[in-house]
Amino acid sequence: MKEIILLLGLGYILYLFIEKYKLKRRRNQIKYVIHVNGIRGKSTVSRLIDSGMRAGGYKVFTKITGTSPRYIGVDGKEVLIKRRGKANIREQISIFKKATSQLAEVLILECMAVKPDFQKICEKQIVNSDIGIITNVREDHLDEMGSTLDQIAESLSSTIPENGIFFTSDKNYIDYFKHIATSKRTKTLDLLEEKEEYESIDFSENVALALNVCKYFNIDSKIALEGMRNYKRDPGVLKTTNYTNFRGAHVSFVNALAANDPNSSELILNKIKKRDNYWDRKRYLMINNRRDRVSRFEQYIDFIIKLENNFEKILISGENQEIFKTKILSAGVLKNKVVQIKNFEFFENIEEDSMIFAVGNICGKGKKIVDYIEGQGEING
Structure with a gap:
């Protein structure tokens, strides 16, 4: 048995040596x-x-x-x-x-x-x-x-x-x-x-x-x-999907989920503000959280406090929704301003022309939301 282990060990060392040479x-x-x-x-x-x-x-x-x-x-x-x-x-x-x-x-x-x-x-x-x-x-x-x-x-x-x-x-x-x-x-x-x-x-x-x-x-x-x-953009790069929902409202979903840090999200938001056709509508901020990104979770609470006045509603998606909601309410966000997204019906029931600015993390629920919305409309840069 020892001889076999020794041979396997020597074989692996030889493999690494050849790999390094190549x-x-x-x-x-x-x-x-x-x-x-x-x-x-x-x-x-x-x-x-x-x-x-x-x-x-x-x-x-x-x-x-x-x-x-x-x-x-x-x-x-x-x-x-x-x-x-x-x-x-x-x-x-x-x-x-x-x-x-x-x-x-x-x-x-x-x-x-x-x-x-x-x-x-x-x-x-x-x-x-x-x-x-x-x-x-x-x-x-x-x-x-x-x-x-x-x-x-x-x-x-x-x-x-x-x-x-x-x-x-x-x-x-x-x-x-x-x-x-x-x-x-x-x-x-x-x-x-x-x-x-x-x-x-x-x-x-x-x-x-x-x-x-x-x-x-x-x-x-x-x-x-x-x-x-003419460069081909990465699949996760900033994209906007425009579509008309079930109630006839024109919705622009700005997918900034790949940015996934508050500083980058704010830079993108400042760029979006220059698009009058987006900024003149009812505005939602959507935060999608991952269970294993605790540090980012905390960062986006500060992000909301800093920028909440830019938005009529704060949408919470992804993992740990109850904890996240409790934290932002404790930080001073009004309860009637916070909405937890449980399913896709929320997007179909929006009654006014709106812009949804989505940040946080694209994994999990975020990816499902993006796939759903992109399947409903036209994707623009």
């Missing part, structure tokens, strides 16, 4: 590897860089974690990744095999690690990027990445490469990241100006960041922007 060989076959990290906008920035670099003539392979994992091949085709079990950072190893088999010049990888130790392992032992990107520092994954923005920034900095190039769009933490990058002999490139015209593509900070990367690769800004205008 990974290193494949890594050396790819001219540029770009590692995209951050709290919000990783998938979008990855896609924008992908589109801009393709427009510039590069052979690009991109792996997106996003709402659902997928990759965009050198041929531009998007393929859904079917996982066996939970997400694992070893998934990135198989991506190198696919990218080299398609003779990619550039591999763009969205970081799929959350815990600080795993982020470090992902960069140093698997990815070994030439270019590191941190989109921003926001309050999310507080249970795993740290309870303060400074701690979250420190965690994210684990993926800044050694002897490489670094980009960020976070104005508050660029000096901190630059300090970390310098200690790793990595050059930090200055922020690119955010222009209002970029808003027609996506949030200006995302577009400016992606454009800055393309600029580094000597791609003309006009060419890169033209490519970005």
Whole structure:
């Protein structure tokens, strides 16, 4: 029995050695590897860089974690990744095999690690990027990445490469990241100006960041922007569904559930306010909660208190509805302003033209609501 265990152990060690050798060989076959990290906008920035670099003539392979994992091949085709079990950072190893088999010049990888130790392992032992990107520092994954923005920034900095190039769009933490990058002999490139015209593509900070990367690769800004205008959005990106319900009311359902942190939700809300055709209607704020996201649960109570005057009603969906309701009532929200969503009939019984701004988390009940509403009407950007 001991001999069998020993043989199995030696076999596994040999397997890991061969895997590491193959990974290193494949890594050396790819001219540029770009590692995209951050709290919000990783998938979008990855896609924008992908589109801009393709427009510039590069052979690009991109792996997106996003709402659902997928990759965009050198041929531009998007393929859904079917996982066996939970997400694992070893998934990135198989991506190198696919990218080299398609003779990619550039591999763009969205970081799929959350815990600080795993982020470090992902960069140093698997990815070994030439270019590191941190989109921003926001309050999310507080249970795993740290309870303060400074701690979250420190965690994210684990993926800044050694002897490489670094980009960020976070104005508050660029000096901190630059300090970390310098200690790793990595050059930090200055922020690119955010222009209002970029808003027609996506949030200006995302577009400016992606454009800055393309600029580094000597791609003309006009060419890169033209490519970005046609980029394919992530399935979980901000979308609005317009439909007419059973009572004849026109309802606009703004799906901001993928943002899932209060700061990002507020940025999206400010963008929505500029759409007069949405903001002039009766307004609902819908919060969808997950049972296992306690820190986010608490964050959205503060979010409601801060912004409740923008809305006529507060809708509660998902898990722990009674607890959440008790907490927001204790915080001063009027009882007649709070509605618990038990089924889809609520949406069909809205009597006035309305806008529903949905935030929190897309998992569970949130996904079911989104699927139901998108099945009723027309989806717009």
